Amino acid sequence: MSEFQPKIVAFLCNWCSYGAADLAGVSRLQYPPNIRVVRIPCTGRLSPKFILSAFRRGADGVWASG
Amino acid sequence: MKGLLEHMGIEPGRLHFSWISSAESTKFVDVVSQVTESVKALGPAQNFIKREPKVA
Amino acid sequence: MRKAAYVQYAQAVPLKYAIDSANCIYFQKGKCRACEKVCPTKAVDFTQKPETVELNVGSVVIAAGFKPFDPSRFDSYNYANYKNVITSMEFERMLSASGPSMGHVARPSDHKDPKKIAWFQCVGSRDLNKCDNPYCSAVCCMYAIKEAVIAKEHAGAGGLDCSIFFMDMRTHGKDFEVFYEGAKKQGVRFVRSRVHTITEDKATKDLSVRYVTEDGALAEETFDMIVLSIGLETPPETVELAKKLGLELTSGRFAQTGSFTPVSTSREGVFVCGAFAGPKDIPQSVVEASASAVSAGQALAEARGALTKTKEAVPETDLRGEPPRIGVFVCRCGINIAGVVDVPSVVEHAKTLPGVVFATDNMYSCSQDTQDTMAQIIRDNRLNRVVVAACTPKTHEPLFQETLINAGLNKYLFEMANIRNQDSWVHKENPEAATQKAKDLVRMGITKAALIEPLPEAELDVNQTAMVAGGGISGMSAALALAGQGYETHIVERSDRLGGQALNLHKTWRGEDIQAKLAEMVAAVTKNPKITVHLGTEIAGVDGFVGNFKSALSKGGQTTSLDHGVAVVATGAGELRPSGYAYGKSPRIVTSLELDKKFMANGALVTGLQSAVFIQCVGSREPERPYCSRVCCTHSIESALEIKRRNPDAGVYILYRDIRSYGERETLYRQAREAGVIFIRYSVDRKPVVEAAGDTVGVTVFDPILGRTVQIGADLLCLASAVVPNDNTALARFFKVPVNAQGFFVERHAKLGPSEFATDGVFLCGLAHYPKPIDESIAQGQAAASRAITLLARKKIRMNGQVAKTNPALCSSCGVCVSVCPYKAPSFTTQGPFTGKAEINPVLCKGCGLCVASCRSGAINLKGFDTNQIMAMLEAM
Ligand SMILES: Cc1cc2nc3c(=O)[nH]c(=O)nc-3n(C[C@H](O)[C@H](O)[C@H](O)COP(=O)(O)OP(=O)(O)OC[C@H]3O[C@@H](n4cnc5c(N)ncnc54)[C@H](O)[C@@H]3O)c2cc1C
Ligand code: SF4
Ligand code: SF4
Numbered sequence: 001m002s003e004f005q006p007k008i009v010a011f012l013c014n015w016c017s018y019g020a021a022d023l024a025g026v027s028r029l030q031y032p033p034n035i036r037v038v039r040i041p042c043t044g045r046l047s048p049k050f051i052l053s054a055f056r057r058g059a060d061g062v063w064a065s066g
Numbered sequence: 067m068k069g070l071l072e073h074m075g076i077e078p079g080r081l082h083f084s085w086i087s088s089a090e091s092t093k094f095v096d097v098v099s100q101v102t103e104s105v106k107a108l109g110p111a112q113n114f115i116k117r118e119p120k121v122a
Numbered sequence: 123m124r125k126a127a128y129v130q131y132a133q134a135v136p137l138k139y140a141i142d143s144a145n146c147i148y149f150q151k152g153k154c155r156a157c158e159k160v161c162p163t164k165a166v167d168f169t170q171k172p173e174t175v176e177l178n179v180g181s182v183v184i185a186a187g188f189k190p191f192d193p194s195r196f197d198s199y200n201y202a203n204y205k206n207v208i209t210s211m212e213f214e215r216m217l218s219a220s221g222p223s224m225g226h227v228a229r230p231s232d233h234k235d236p237k238k239i240a241w242f243q244c245v246g247s248r249d250l251n252k253c254d255n256p257y258c259s260a261v262c263c264m265y266a267i268k269e270a271v272i273a274k275e276h277a278g279a280g281g282l283d284c285s286i287f288f289m290d291m292r293t294h295g296k297d298f299e300v301f302y303e304g305a306k307k308q309g310v311r312f313v314r315s316r317v318h319t320i321t322e323d324k325a326t327k328d329l330s331v332r333y334v335t336e337d338g339a340l341a342e343e344t345f346d347m348i349v350l351s352i353g354l355e356t357p358p359e360t361v362e363l364a365k366k367l368g369l370e371l372t373s374g375r376f377a378q379t380g381s382f383t384p385v386s387t388s389r390e391g392v393f394v395c396g397a398f399a400g401p402k403d404i405p406q407s408v409v410e411a412s413a414s415a416v417s418a419g420q421a422l423a424e425a426r427g428a429l430t431k432t433k434e435a436v437p438e439t440d441l442r443g444e445p446p447r448i449g450v451f452v453c454r455c456g457i458n459i460a461g462v463v464d465v466p467s468v469v470e471h472a473k474t475l476p477g478v479v480f481a482t483d484n485m486y487s488c489s490q491d492t493q494d495t496m497a498q499i500i501r502d503n504r505l506n507r508v509v510v511a512a513c514t515p516k517t518h519e520p521l522f523q524e525t526l527i528n529a530g531l532n533k534y535l536f537e538m539a540n541i542r543n544q545d546s547w548v549h550k551e552n553p554e555a556a557t558q559k560a561k562d563l564v565r566m567g568i569t570k571a572a573l574i575e576p577l578p579e580a581e582l583d584v585n586q587t588a589m590v591a592g593g594g595i596s597g598m599s600a601a602l603a604l605a606g607q608g609y610e611t612h613i614v615e616r617s618d619r620l621g622g623q624a625l626n627l628h629k630t631w632r633g634e635d636i637q638a639k640l641a642e643m644v645a646a647v648t649k650n651p652k653i654t655v656h657l658g659t660e661i662a663g664v665d666g667f668v669g670n671f672k673s674a675l676s677k678g679g680q681t682t683s684l685d686h687g688v689a690v691v692a693t694g695a696g697e698l699r700p701s702g703y704a705y706g707k708s709p710r711i712v713t714s715l716e717l718d719k720k721f722m723a724n725g726a727l728v729t730g731l732q733s734a735v736f737i738q739c740v741g742s743r744e745p746e747r748p749y750c751s752r753v754c755c756t757h758s759i760e761s762a763l764e765i766k767r768r769n770p771d772a773g774v775y776i777l778y779r780d781i782r783s784y785g786e787r788e789t790l791y792r793q794a795r796e797a798g799v800i801f802i803r804y805s806v807d808r809k810p811v812v813e814a815a816g817d818t819v820g821v822t823v824f825d826p827i828l829g830r831t832v833q834i835g836a837d838l839l840c841l842a843s844a845v846v847p848n849d850n851t852a853l854a855r856f857f858k859v860p861v862n863a864q865g866f867f868v869e870r871h872a873k874l875g876p877s878e879f880a881t882d883g884v885f886l887c888g889l890a891h892y893p894k895p896i897d898e899s900i901a902q903g904q905a906a907a908s909r910a911i912t913l914l915a916r917k918k919i920r921m922n923g924q925v926a927k928t929n930p931a932l933c934s935s936c937g938v939c940v941s942v943c944p945y946k947a948p949s950f951t952t953q954g955p956f957t958g959k960a961e962i963n964p965v966l967c968k969g970c971g972l973c974v975a976s977c978r979s980g981a982i983n984l985k986g987f988d989t990n991q992i993m994a995m996l997e998a999m
Contacts, residue, residue: 003106004106004109004110005106005555006102006105006106006110007999008101008102008105009996009999010098014516015088016085016086016087016088017084017085017086017088017094018088018516019087019088019089019516020086020087020088020089020090020091020093020094021091021094021543021544022514022516022517022540022543022544023088023089023091023094024091024092024094024095024543024548025514025542025543025544025547025548026091026543026547027091027224027225028547028548028550029091029092029094029095029548030095030548030549030550030551031095031098031099031102031548031549032098032099032102033545033548033549033552033555033556033558033559034102034105034106035098035101035102036559036562036563036566036999037540037544037563038566038992038995038996039515039540040971040987040992041924041969041970041971041984041987042970042971042972046975047974047975047989048070049989050992050993050996051071051081052071053993053996054996054999055071055076055080055111057996057997057999058111058999059111059996059999060080060105060108060110060111061080061081061082061101061102061104061105061108061111062080062081062082063081063082063083063084063097063098063101064081064082064083064084065083065084065085065086065097066084066085066086092225
């Protein structure tokens, strides 16, 4: 547990990456548990404000995926 | 965007963008792993965090 | 082998287990019942017995499909004995991420990564010697290329050598030719040869094959693995079923249909679709599925709705002024979630959060009884926000929203936390972190839920009239299907006559007389009281949106207006005027359609012909037109046979690149060879040369089998010219629908939405979509009508409440939203106090949020994804 476990906010587009994430689950693919997903309707909705705000709230990383 | 963050003391390696179609589950996993690795390598974020007593 | 308790496949809907009695210890040996003991919901019932249910119905649709060909019958390929010879279906499973090898391609004999794979085409297709399947299975060329390309991508830098052995490469589907060319560039090797035997090296299990190249040389090569591209066939049970129902079958044992009645069987009231109606791929199967639905419905139109029950709507509770009372349901999903995530601790955590007045766990939240219980809990605890932590909103949000509606809550007062697909399933090895992640996700969801507001949904009446643009056979069949279900339909035809391209055609590949059938169709349209035909009329503009379009029709300088709820685009295509091959230099050189006209008129040119030459792919499959025109191979073969029928001694030559007589059209190709039509292949870098001098036409072509140049003197040269789309730019702009680089319209989804546009209320069929023969154009016309009727039948539509809204007080009238919106939803207000400020039409808005992010004044909010809600989620993280 001593290893650093970052918190990463993932803004995922409902139609693309969010679907891929669901499918990864269906296929039981395994990946690191560090991301916290915020579902957004489209990366168009993603304003820089959210990214800054995520860092301000203590996120160690931000990942935006369309 | 990355430039702006750097200006504010946040390493560019903390911000990632990607495009993944809803069928590309393996790509999704590859990218998550790679993003996690790269953030891990930078260690905890030190700058720009509002220092305030943690609620919740 | 699968276990006795199994799910059909990972994407099955519903995703429920069943017991395979043939492999169940209890059913076979009478003892065990272990599953009954462990099932927490007591769902296992061993007393269930098969029962016979009798139904009284007015129409029947048979979609019995196909069975992949079993190649163990072929001793020459030794599929049964050689481990490294597998079928394409098995290879497909290997590539699948949820398949047995998790997407990893490995040699069955030693599980090593293969370095060299070959595909053999037409296994169990186009073959009357080793099996009884005269037809082409129509899908295997394309799937083999796809498999090779994906396998190469998976292998990555390690490299994988892929070779496809084929007779004709049949990539006649939309965008398939481009994919084929791309595969060549990616290094997939294509070898034109049918391999006869495979031999296995007993020690290494490598496979060596001998084959004859096109120029007659013998070659030998070794592969790590061989994939047999097996065809489609009708299983004996289905043949039996067809016999019982008295349905006629074709020589290939598919349901017999007609070109003008593509989904009707020989028995009235019985319809077919999909591969049982002839081998075909997904898009064409989906088209036929819709077509058969509308045809089956037509006979029953009068009884429609007679047995349906309307659900009584629960009135929505008024929440104004109430503080949030949040209810949280954490789903165990059996062991799917609870096996990894500590569900009780997530529930306990939820209870500590502000606003939460109720939290519990459910075994299966989506089961009907849990749904009822949840509705009761919502009412009893006067909950006004609901958070469900379970699978994924993408599949289950509508279901839970329905529960809210039944409990009298606005359906948007709901939020889901994805703790299965994006948590328990993907962090199996790490239950602690998965539980922490679940808590975080639930907390984020609850924080957002506290801020959500009920959203109104705009409700609109759907105008019950349809407009069909184009009066060719696809447009007419759409109109007949719409009118057959009682909808007022207007056909707008630019020319002064109904029929389109079909007016130029002689016979179908099944030998039906097109003009006779077309005349029947035109008569049926003209005398149908529900159909109004506007000849010589153009569409000058379209206003409005789904349910309420207003089109301007212009005829001879006069403009009238037509209100309609849906539109079908059936504007067809034309024949390319060839350049080259001496076209225009001699009356003996004609196009396919010109030749048909001469047949129909029995002109001088087609009587007493001694020799005729056809050149295929004129203008198709070229860099400037990188698609296959799909109809021309069969068309030329049919015309060649017509010449042979008129004069069996005539010399008839077809010069081709690949013969693409897909499906059962293959039988026509065989007939032509039997009748003595000579087929000579040419390659694109060595095209035939045509000389027209005086009254003679000479054609010179290199014959790769003879290995020399052949000269033919022709009385007639027919150029099988490409199908080219009409200029569709105006229509595309009016309806806000896309056209591709070649000018064909782009459908909603290449596989699953072939007959509709992404724009609501606009549908597509016929040549305007992609080149296709008459039977497929008619099926798609019916399919477009079928899709349109699902909308018309609702009479009212509710629009999504998650739309963008401007705040006129903040709007600076910069117009960015107006220009950025792909759906043209924002516009400037023209009246009232906010004149000049942007407003957004909730009916057009799709809620994508593009305008929200681009507005520099922060004047736009996306309901349901408000800035403060997302900020709150980040705060809660
Ligand atoms: C060269 C060629 C050879 C073919 N050979 C065969 C064959 O051998 N066998 C076979 O089964 N099929 C063949 N076909 C295909 C067959 O012609 C079509 O499947 C069928 O006729 C398509 O009908 P459609 O209604 O989609 O299009 P069309 O017949 O093109 O009808 C479209 C109609 O829309 C009208 N229109 C266009 N734009 C507008 C507008 N903006 N507003 C209003 N009206 C408009 C046109 O005037 C036309 O009447 C061939 C096609 C071509 C081009
Ligand atoms: S030619 Fe037809 S049967 Fe042969 S592989 Fe291609 S699609 Fe299948
Ligand atoms: S002649 Fe037509 S159908 Fe045949 S391959 Fe060429 S473009 Fe395709």
